[in-house]
Amino acid sequence: MLPNMLKNLVASMLTGHVDSCLSCGACASGCPASSLADMDPRKFVRMLSLGLDEQVMASNWVWMCTLCNRCVPVCPMKIDIPGLVYNLRNLWPRDKKPKGIHTVCRTALKKNTCSSLGLRTGDWQFIVEEVVDDVRQSQQGFENLRVPMDKKGAELFLNQHSAMPVNEPEEMAVLWKIIHLSGVDWTYGSKGWAAENFCYFLGDSSGWEQLVKTQAAAIETLGCKVLVNTEFGHNFFAVRQGLDRFKIPHSFEVKSIIEYYAQWIREGRLKVNSDWNLDLKIKFTVQDPCQLVRKSYGNFIAEELRFVIREAVGEENFVDMYPNRSNNYCCGGGGGAIYTDFTKERMDYGKIKLDQILETQAAYCITPCSSCHSQILDLSRHYGAKFHTIHLWTILCLAMGVLGKDERKYLGADLAGVGLGVGSGVKIR
Numbered sequence: 413m414l415p416n417m418l419k420n421l422v423a424s425m426l427t428g429h430v431d432s433c434l435s436c437g438a439c440a441s442g443c444p445a446s447s448l449a450d451m452d453p454r455k456f457v458r459m460l461s462l463g464l465d466e467q468v469m470a471s472n473w474v475w476m477c478t479l480c481n482r483c484v485p486v487c488p489m490k491i492d493i494p495g496l497v498y499n500l501r502n503l504w505p506r507d508k509k510p511k512g513i514h515t516v517c518r519t520a521l522k523k524n525t526c527s528s529l530g531l532r533t534g535d536w537q538f539i540v541e542e543v544v545d546d547v548r549q550s551q552q553g554f555e556n557l558r559v560p561m562d563k564k565g566a567e568l569f570l571n572q573h574s575a576m577p578v579n580e581p582e583e584m585a586v587l588w589k590i591i592h593l594s595g596v597d598w599t600y601g602s603k604g605w606a607a608e609n610f611c612y613f614l615g616d617s618s619g620w621e622q623l624v625k626t627q628a629a630a631i632e633t634l635g636c637k638v639l640v641n642t643e644f645g646h647n648f649f650a651v652r653q654g655l656d657r658f659k660i661p662h663s664f665e666v667k668s669i670i671e672y673y674a675q676w677i678r679e680g681r682l683k684v685n686s687d688w689n690l691d692l693k694i695k696f697t698v699q700d701p702c703q704l705v706r707k708s709y710g711n712f713i714a715e716e717l718r719f720v721i722r723e724a725v726g727e728e729n730f731v732d733m734y735p736n737r738s739n740n741y742c743c744g745g746g747g748g749a750i751y752t753d754f755t756k757e758r759m760d761y762g763k764i765k766l767d768q769i770l771e772t773q774a775a776y777c778i779t780p781c782s783s784c785h786s787q788i789l790d791l792s793r794h795y796g797a798k799f800h801t802i803h804l805w806t807i808l809c810l811a812m813g814v815l816g817k818d819e820r821k822y823l824g825a826d827l828a829g830v831g832l833g834v835g836s837g838v839k840i841r
């Protein structure tokens with residue numbers, strides 16, 4: 413490799429040039445990946461500037477940065493460090509890239525479902541029908557639950573991370589009950605429904621583009637007005653950014669389900685009530701998913717998120733971690749890190765997050781993104797912490813008295829029986 417080749421290559425793709433770095437260290441001081449693999453963002457930029465291409469390419473650090481963007485707003489010279497990392501990931505030889513991320517990207521590209529776990533249309537439809545039948549038969553008030561598939565002209569098209577139908581299908585029912593109670597016109601698709609895009613994390617632009625095109629075509633074919641990204645972070649960013657970056661024609665909007673939760677509560681469609689927590693006084697904190705907050709909506713969605721949680725658990729029972737909102741730390745599960753073998757580094761990265769959560773003394777950390785959920789659950793187990801990690805949909809259904817007996821696996825003993833009594837609306841089998 414020629415010296416400076418990387419610098420010239422990445423410089424042609426980005427705004428702030430690495431040579432303009434002041435070496436101020438602002439990026440490194442707020443980056444949870446600093447010191448992993450003996451690297452930090454300041455050092456990384458300096459090495460690129462000095463033309464130390466071989467040393468840069470020999471470091472695994474680009475796979476430990478989670479592309480969380482926390483370093484971007486603090487850089488006085490507007491150097492887009494995650495943009496540099498993305499482009500370097502792209503330049504890595506295919507056989508040297510982490511196999512896990514490579515596999516889930518390639519698998520998704522082979523299926524018109526876009527499922528990174530390889531779920532085919534027929535399997536997806538079968539699982540959905542099985543779970544719907546079970547809820548209809550076992551849960552009072554949901555005997556007529558419907559989960560539309562390929563409904564033409566539906567207002568909302570919902571996506572779904574494939575980990576749910578594959579690993580914990582009962583979690584989908586929790587979401588469906590919220591949608592059912594809201595009364596909105598919605599549908600899933602048999603194609604393009606999977607809420608993941610690991611090709612973006614691989615630095616594979618053509619794969620990223622293909623997945624967004626498949627998802628967009630599925631929505632356009634049905635004529636839906638809004639793609640609603642359910643409780644997952646990176647796909648929201650990958651779709652919104654991808655539509656723009658690859659100039660993919662489309663006539664739908666992309667929104668987060670959190671925006672709808674807040675709207676449906678304000679409109680009185682969702683009867684969320686925090687009275688269950690009046691005496692219990694159980695404390696909750698929340699992880700702001702950086703793909704959704706810092707990288708996409710900004711603080712607007714963080715405020716909507718807090719509105720929803722306060723309605724569900726009570727104003728006085730919500731405790732923020734610091735820093736938060738657009739300045740929050742990534743939990744360490746982003747950038748495809750969960751699919752690499754750098755587990756120790758992932759746990760080291762997440763220690764800041766763990767400490768932030770522990771400082772709140774909250775019994776529960778709510779994670780409205782499945783990657784954050786997996787990572788924070790891993791962190792609590794790895795470090796032996798006592799707090800519980802739950803999805804937002806879980807606490808919403810609990811606060812509406814409709815959380816089923818089999819939908820409580822992430823709850824602690826203090827909440828295991830809340831809302832399950834006679835007259836709660838939940839039929840105990």
Ligand code: SF4
Nearest residue numbers: 443477478480481483
């Ligand atoms: S994107 Fe996040 S992890 Fe990567 S260098 Fe910036 S702050 Fe660190």
Ligand code: SF4
Nearest residue numbers: 433434436437439487
């Ligand atoms: S914040 Fe920007 S200018 Fe300062 S060290 Fe980092 S890359 Fe260089």
Ligand code: SF4
Nearest residue numbers: 645701702743746784
């Ligand atoms: S795992 Fe969560 S906090 Fe980390 S990058 Fe993804 S959305 Fe952000």
